[in-house]
Amino acid sequence: MHDCVIHIYVIGMPNTSTRPKRGRRNRRVPREDPARNELVSRSLESAQQCLFNQDYGTAFVHYLLVLNLAPVLKDFASESFRFTLFKWADELDSLGRIQDLFDCYEQALELFPTDEVIINSMGEHLFRMGFRDEAAGHFHKALKLKPDYPEAKENFYRVANWLVERWHFLMLNDRRRNHKYQQAIQKAVEGGCNTVLDIGTGTGILGMCAKKAGAAEVYACELSKTMYELACEVVTANGMNGRIKILHMKSLEMEVPKDIPKRVSLVVTETVDAGLFGEGIIESLIHAWNHLLLPPQSTQDPSRPPSQAGRVIPAGATVFGMAVQCLEIRRHHRLCVSEVGGLATAAAGELHSPVSCSSEDDSTEPYTTERLSRLPGGYTPLTEPFNALDIDFNNVQELEGLCSREVSRVRLPVTGEGLLDALAVWFQLHLDQQSSLSTGPKEDTCWEQAIYPVQTPHNFPLRPGDELIVEISCRDAYLRLCSVAIARDGREFRLDDCLDPDIPRNNPGPSGNPNPSLNAEAELCSALACLGTEQSSGPRDYTMLECAEMALLNNQPYHDSFRRALAKLINNLKDARSVQGQGLEVMPLTDPPSGPMDPGPDPFYVLDVSEGFSVLSLIAASQGQVKAYSSVEKTQHQAVLRRLAMANGVPEEALEFWLNQVEDEQAVLQRPSREKLWSSIILDCVETCGLVRQKLMEKATLARCLLEDGGQIFPERIVLYGMLVESDTLLLESAVQGQEPTLGFNIAPFINQFTVPVHVFLDLSTLQCRHLSDSVELFILDLMNTNANYTNRDVKVQASASGRVTAVPFWYQIHLNEEISVSTFNQDSHWKQAAVVLHQPLAVREGDWVRLAVTLQKSSISISASIEEEGLLLSQAKWDEN
Numbered sequence: 001m002h003d004c005v006i007h008i009y010v011i012g013m014p015n016t017s018t019r020p021k022r023g024r025r026n027r028r029v030p031r032e033d034p035a036r037n038e039l040v041s042r043s044l045e046s047a048q049q050c051l052f053n054q055d056y057g058t059a060f061v062h063y064l065l066v067l068n069l070a071p072v073l074k075d076f077a078s079e080s081f082r083f084t085l086f087k088w089a090d091e092l093d094s095l096g097r098i099q100d101l102f103d104c105y106e107q108a109l110e111l112f113p114t115d116e117v118i119i120n121s122m123g124e125h126l127f128r129m130g131f132r133d134e135a136a137g138h139f140h141k142a143l144k145l146k147p148d149y150p151e152a153k154e155n156f157y158r159v160a161n162w163l164v165e166r167w168h169f170l171m172l173n174d175r176r177r178n179h180k181y182q183q184a185i186q187k188a189v190e191g192g193c194n195t196v197l198d199i200g201t202g203t204g205i206l207g208m209c210a211k212k213a214g215a216a217e218v219y220a221c222e223l224s225k226t227m228y229e230l231a232c233e234v235v236t237a238n239g240m241n242g243r244i245k246i247l248h249m250k251s252l253e254m255e256v257p258k259d260i261p262k263r264v265s266l267v268v269t270e271t272v273d274a275g276l277f278g279e280g281i282i283e284s285l286i287h288a289w290n291h292l293l294l295p296p297q298s299t300q301d302p303s304r305p306p307s308q309a310g311r312v313i314p315a316g317a318t319v320f321g322m323a324v325q326c327l328e329i330r331r332h333h334r335l336c337v338s339e340v341g342g343l344a345t346a347a348a349g350e351l352h353s354p355v356s357c358s359s360e361d362d363s364t365e366p367y368t369t370e371r372l373s374r375l376p377g378g379y380t381p382l383t384e385p386f387n388a389l390d391i392d393f394n395n396v397q398e399l400e401g402l403c404s405r406e407v408s409r410v411r412l413p414v415t416g417e418g419l420l421d422a423l424a425v426w427f428q429l430h431l432d433q434q435s436s437l438s439t440g441p442k443e444d445t446c447w448e449q450a451i452y453p454v455q456t457p458h459n460f461p462l463r464p465g466d467e468l469i470v471e472i473s474c475r476d477a478y479l480r481l482c483s484v485a486i487a488r489d490g491r492e493f494r495l496d497d498c499l500d501p502d503i504p505r506n507n508p509g510p511s512g513n514p515n516p517s518l519n520a521e522a523e524l525c526s527a528l529a530c531l532g533t534e535q536s537s538g539p540r541d542y543t544m545l546e547c548a549e550m551a552l553l554n555n556q557p558y559h560d561s562f563r564r565a566l567a568k569l570i571n572n573l574k575d576a577r578s579v580q581g582q583g584l585e586v587m588p589l590t591d592p593p594s595g596p597m598d599p600g601p602d603p604f605y606v607l608d609v610s611e612g613f614s615v616l617s618l619i620a621a622s623q624g625q626v627k628a629y630s631s632v633e634k635t636q637h638q639a640v641l642r643r644l645a646m647a648n649g650v651p652e653e654a655l656e657f658w659l660n661q662v663e664d665e666q667a668v669l670q671r672p673s674r675e676k677l678w679s680s681i682i683l684d685c686v687e688t689c690g691l692v693r694q695k696l697m698e699k700a701t702l703a704r705c706l707l708e709d710g711g712q713i714f715p716e717r718i719v720l721y722g723m724l725v726e727s728d729t730l731l732l733e734s735a736v737q738g739q740e741p742t743l744g745f746n747i748a749p750f751i752n753q754f755t756v757p758v759h760v761f762l763d764l765s766t767l768q769c770r771h772l773s774d775s776v777e778l779f780i781l782d783l784m785n786t787n788a789n790y791t792n793r794d795v796k797v798q799a800s801a802s803g804r805v806t807a808v809p810f811w812y813q814i815h816l817n818e819e820i821s822v823s824t825f826n827q828d829s830h831w832k833q834a835a836v837v838l839h840q841p842l843a844v845r846e847g848d849w850v851r852l853a854v855t856l857q858k859s860s861i862s863i864s865a866s867i868e869e870e871g872l873l874l875s876q877a878k879w880d881e882n
Contacts (some may be wrong), residue, residue: 001601003845005404010467011101012110013060013272017075019074019416020260020561024155024811026098027107035314036069036531038842039065039069040066040069040070040073040146042423043066043069043079043209044061044062044066044073045058045725046059046062047063047066047084048080049680050062050082051080051083052644054087054653054664056084056087056088056090057088059084059088060084060088060104063080063081063084064099064107064111066083067111067816068111069705071111072488074111074112075489078112078115078694079214081108081111081112082115082117085104085105085108085118085121086121088104089104089105089125090120091099092104093125095113096215098129101125101679102653104120104274105118105121105125105859109122111349115144116141116142116145116146116152116432117134117142117151118138119138119141119142119145119152120138120142120152120315120393121161121586121710121849122138122150123135123137123138123139123142123152123155124135125553126138127155127193128158129492129754130735131580132162132163132226133160133163133224133225133226133332134557135155135159136156136159136160136163136226136574138157139159140156140729141545143152143156144822145565146155146642148274149620150857151158154694156165156858157756157757157758160754160755160756161414161756161760163226163227163754164222164226164227164230164751164754166733166734166759167446167749168203169466169732169733169734169735169736169755170207170681170732170733170750171446171742172736172742172747172751173446173732173736173737173741174446174740174741175501175674175740175743176337176444176773177437177446177670178205178401178743179329179739179743180315180435180436180437181206181209181268181431181547182209182213182474183431183435183522184212184314184431184432184435185206185210185266185268185313185605186209187209187210187430187432188266188306188313188719189213189214189215189256189266190213190214191306192305192307193265193306193307193311194214194215194216194217194263194264194265194267194307194390195215195216195217195218195262195263195264195266195269195307196210196215196217196219196223196264196266196268196290196386196505197218197219197220197251197260197264197266197267197268197292197293197392198210198218198220198263198268198269198282199220199221199251199267199268199269199288200221200222200223200251200269200271200279201220201221201222201227201231201246201270202221202222202227202231203227203230203231203234203242203268203533203750203751204231204234204235204803205234205742205743205747206268206270207219207220207235207244207246207268208234208240208244208745209268209563209743210234210266210268211240211243211244211604212803214544215266217246217264218243218244219244219245219246219260219264220244220245220246220247220340220829221246221247221249221250221251221254222246222247222248222501223248223249223381225248226754228246228248230750230751231246232246234745234746234747234748234750235810237746237750238745238746239274241549242515242604247259249288249490250479251284251292252283252284252287254290254291254292255291255292258750260292260483263292263293263294263310264292264293264294264310265293265294265306265307265308265309265310265311266311266313267288267292267293267310267311267312267313268313269281269284269285269312269313269314269622271284271606272427272429272447273369273450273550274367274369274425274426274439274447274448274450274476274507275366275367275369275425275450276317276391276427276477276479276851277318277474277478277479278367278478279478280477280760281393282399282402282403282474282477283430283477284397285312285393286394286396286399286400288312288423289310289399290396291398293310293311293312294309294310295309295310296309296310296311296394297309297311300729311336312393312394313431313432314393314395314429314430314431314432315430315431315432316390316391316394316430317390317391317393317394317427317429317430317475318389318390318391318427318428318429318430319387319389319390319391319425319426319427319479319500320385320386320387320388320389320425320426320428320440321385321386321388321422321423321424321425321426321470321481322382322383322384322385322386322423322424322470323346323381323382323383323412323414323422323423323424323483324380324381324382324421324422324423324427324468325373325379325380325416325418325419325420325421325426325812326372326377326378326379326380326381326421327377327421328371328375328376328377328379328424328836329370329375329417329421329422329451329453330453330455331524331550331551331554332353332354332548332550333352333353333355333454333455333547334351334353334381334453334456334702335348335350335351335352335457335550336457336459336554337553337554337556339556340553340556340559340615341559341560341562341563341615341616341619341622341623342560342563342619342622343615343618343619343644343648344642344644344647344648345553345641346644346647347644347647348543348640348643348649349542349543349643350457350542350543351542351543351544351545351550351553351638351640352453352455352542352544352545352550353368353453353455353544353545353546353547353550353841354544354547355368355452355455355547356453356454356455357478357480357810358480358482358496360448360454362542363652365427365481366449366452366478366480366766367450367451367452367479367481368453368547369448369449369451369816370424370448370449370451370452371441372424372441372447372449373441373442373449373761373766374766375766376747376763376765376766376827376828377418378422380416380599381413381415381416381420382415382417382420382462382468383412383413383415383416383419383468384412384413384415386410386412388410388425388479389479390476391474391544392500402474402475403474403475403476403778405472405473405474406471407471407472408472409469409470409471409472410470410472411468411469411487411529412467412468412469413466413467413830414463414464414465414466414467414468415463415464416462417461417462417463417464418461418462419459419461419462420454420459420460420461420462420468420483420495421453421454422451422452422453422454422482422638423451423452423454423470423481424441424449424450424451424452425449425451425452425479425481426438426440426441426447426449426450426539427439428440428842444706450479452481452483453482454483454495454497455542458490459604460495462485465488465609466486466487466488467486467487468483468485468486468487469484469485469486469487470482470483470494476783479546483495484496484878488561489796492552497831503520515835516694520606529608538754543636543637543639543640544615544636545613546612548612548688548830549612549613551688552612552613552614552830553613553832555614555829555830556828556829557826558616558764558821558822558829558830558846558875559616559744560824560829561715561816561820561821562616562619562816563619563819564820565714565816565817566606566619566620566680566714567623568817568820569677569679569712569817570604570623570625570626573708573711574625574708575709576709577602578711578837580721584813601625602624603626603627604625604626604627604680605626605627605628605629605672605676605677605678605679605683606620606626606627606628606629606659606678606679606680606682607622607628607631607669607678607680607681607682607685608620608628608629608630608631608682609631609658609668609669609681609682609683609699610631610682610683610684611684612632612695613632613634613640614630614631614632614636614682614684615641615644617629617630617631617632617641617655617682618630618641618645618648618650618655619643620682621650621654622647622648622649622650626654626679627653627654627656627672628654628655628658629655629656629657629658629672630655630657630804631659631668632656632659633659636879638657641655642655643758661797665748667680669699669702669703669706670706671706677706677707677708677711677818678703678706678708678711678716679707679710679711679712680706680709680712680713680822681703681706681707681711681713682709682713682714683696683699683700683713683715683716683783684816685715685718685781685812685830686718686812686814686824688761688830688832689760689796689832690760690761690762690810690811690824690831690832690833690834691758691760692718692781692812692861693836694701697781697783698781698782698791700784701786703783705787710876712784712817713783713784714813715783715784715814715816716779716782716784716815716816716817717780717781717782717783717784717815718783718814718815719777719779719781719782719812719813719815720777720778720779720780720781720811720812720861721775721776721777721778721782721810721812721813721825722809722810722811722836722852723771723772723774723775723776723797723808723809724766724771724772724773724797724805724808724844725766725769725770725771725772725803725805725806725807725808725809725835726769726770726772726798726803726805726806727768727769727770727807727835728734728768728806729767729768729769729805730759730767730769730806730807730835730837731841732809732870733755733759734755734756734759734837735748735752735755736748736751736752755839757837757839758834758835759834759835759837759838760832760834761832761834762832762833762834763832763833763836764809764811764825764833764835765825765827767784767809767870768804769807769809770801771800771801772799772800772801772802772803772805772844773797773798773799773800773850774797774800776795776797776852777795778793778795778810778852778861778863779793779854779856779861782854787861790856791855792853792854792855792856793853793854793855794851794852794853794854795851795852795853796849796850796851796852796868797826797849797852798817798847798849798850799844799845799846799847799848799849799850801846802844802845803843803844804842804843805838805839805841805842805843805844805850805865806837806845807835807836807837807838808831808835808838808852808863808865809833809834809835810834810835810836810866811823811825811831811833811834812822812824812825812831838865842867844864846869848867849867849868850865850866850868851865851867851868852864852865853865853866
């Protein structure tokens with residue numbers, strides 16, 4: 001306690017560095033307060049004792065008392081105080097005491113208002129609870145206090161993707177789209193529509209177009225707090241502050257005259273998604289027509305001036321669809337393999353993604369989105385495009401009747417041969433009678449297409465002469481297209497009726513030939529023979545996996561590689577035990593046993609802590625003499641693993657679920673029992689999006705301490721590869737490129753605050769880019785050998801062509817052991833790639849050497865790039881990967 005006494009005496013000392021002001025008496029030196037000093041000393045001692053006893057709540061209270069009574073102790077106690085705060089906050093979070101949690105953070109920030117670590121931590125809690133705007137504010141504040149703070153930088157980049165989605169940049173860089181909207185708005189305003197409401201204003205560009213066209217009154221509304229604040233900044237920067245009224249609210253909550261003084265004559269909006277209705281445009285326009293817009297122009301009163309009639313831009317839309325074969329879509333939405341890692345998959349039951357337009361389950365979405373032109377392996381049209389729906393946004397009766405429309409059926413002649421995988425949907429947005437925008441797959445557009453995958457337990461080869469029957473509806477204001485039947489040779493067969501397990505199924509692996517063969521044709525005929533024309537007797541029983549989990553399960557090379565690597569490890573451990581004379585020792589498989597079982601050799605304990613659904617633990621359990629623990633948490637998923645275990649002859653006691661036994665989910669990495677260590681721990685190292693998982697190296701450090709002699713972490717190391725590329729596409733997706741695409745409006749500096757230097761979920765095989773170098777090894781993460789790791793590395797790569805380096809795409813070679821590895825960049829991979837985008841392109845000539853200085857901080861990689869010629873540093877650029 002000697003430090004405490006010394007610091008407490010400092011409290012009573014005057015500020016000797018400050019000269020007394022003239023004309024005023026010197027301040028009296030404060031007297032020592034022995035009682036207060038004693039209280040501070042005792043409270044500090046109690047805080048430290050409570051901290052030692054892991055009584056974090058009481059320790060936090062004592063620290064608050066100490067630091068409020070003796071602020072001079074802040075530097076001395078800051079680290080212990082932070083640690084106590086974070087531990088207590090985690091406890092409060094686990095107990096659901098959310099208000100108490102935030103109260104603690106507010107008390108902490110009163111003491112340490114500029115502590116970037118506390119501010120960042122509070123942002124993390126806010127983000128986990130769904131308060132993304134508030135979380136972004138905390139991350140941004142922490143970065144302002146310490147710009148090189150890696151955790152805050154990583155958090156801000158991640159939350160920025162939520163707050164300002166990447167399509168905002170593409171849309172604002174789409175000058176053709178912006179110009180067509182501007183023309184339609186200008187024509188309407190010049191035609192007499194002088195009061196305008198911009199619904200879902202985003203950056204405010206459409207509202208500014210209306211004001212620039214001469215509208216007398218312009219209003220705009222935006223629900224997102226981040227986008228609302230951004231729009232206010234943009235409008236002010238463009239000299240329209242006070243001339244455009246921006247409201248932070250949903251249009252559905254707006255009223256006249258409470259929010260706007262009178263009904264408007266024009267509503268402009270682009271609250272549409274790839275499926276047209278997914279952002280709620282139908283509900284918004286029905287409300288607008290009933291409460292915010294003037295009545296539409298009537299044919300019975302054509303003399304009414306446009307300023308006294310209401311209209312909407314866009315005026316309407318036409319939806320198109322097309323049946324396609326696409327292996328990439330198939331492997332992300334249904335099971336394509338009959339065997340994985342040596343395990344037969346038939347017993348898993350029906351598995352598919354949570355994307356289904358026919359399901360009544362609220363947890364499913366009717367469609368997903370893809371850019372068809374960028375899908376690896378491409379796609380094959382099986383029908384001609386067909387007209388699925390026409391909608392008039394200026395007809396409120398049509399809008400109100402949309403959801404109650406009867407389900408319509410269309411019969412599509414099959415024109416191509418292939419497996420039916422999905423319906424691809426796009427639309428033509430009619431801005432007015434003369435101008436329109438298309439989101440079609442062959443258009444140069446910022447839009448993706450809506451994908452309605454076929455969710456059946458078997459494949460259906462189609463051939464010319466067949467008819468595909470599709471049902472179209474708008475239940476819940478979502479456009480739903482469902483492939484329901486095939487018509488062949490005068491008979492109609494429903495796709496979802498055949499559930500007989502004895503029917504042959506064609507399940508080509510993801511790496512196999514996707515084109516239907518004669519065998520596939522015979523299998524379809526066999527399947528069709530059992531299909532009835534009546535409806536199914538009841539709902540189908542299926543288990544839902546996320547799209548990434550489904551693609552992982554379909555990744556045969558990865559699972560086969562893991563099985564071989566694990567088998568080699570187990571054999572090596574068996575040999576080692578035999579040499580040590582332990583091979584004949586008889587012990588139960590669990591300690592203590594969880595149920596009756598035969599004694600046997602001491603098992604090898606394997607823990608799989610992969611995120612989400614994983615069969616790696618079951619593959620381990622199938623090796624024999626292995627006790628495997630899975631971190632799969634969902635009850636349905638555990639049931640699938642149990643069914644697979646039973647069908648593949650894996651003893652019930654050989655597979656258990658680790659989270660069912662661990663009291664604290666935060667402490668997943670611990671011993672299998674008091675006396676045992678793990679033979680292998682399987683870590684999930686790379687996220688599907690293409691980034692290294694957060695806190696990977698910290699987990700690896702802990703995992704190494706829990707391994708038996710000769711045990712291994714899978715994978716043992718990861719090698720990061722990259723290359724130099726020139727890609728205008730990545731530039732357009734990362735930041736608004738000046739004022740030209742945004743019609744001269746100054747928007748770029750404001751929205752580009754949310755630019756993130758790394759792009760994820762990329763398919764490098766289809767990315768529009770020029771390769772400016774060969775691939776090069778950038779970094780190595782060794783999970784088994786701490787001494788082999790480093791934090792900085794310089795890499796030289798020679799430019800193979802002249803151009804502008806705009807980005808460095810990267811991927812991983814995941815080494816399970818010295819001989820066996822898998823790449824995240826191949827056609828079977830469930831992983832996507834990522835790319836670091838330079839803030840400024842770097843010009844290179846063929847033959848130039850580019851030096852990449854790579855730095856690893858936790859899971860974040862930063863890189864600086866420079867050109868060197870004859871030993872001189874010519875230019876330099878920096879970017880980060882988080």
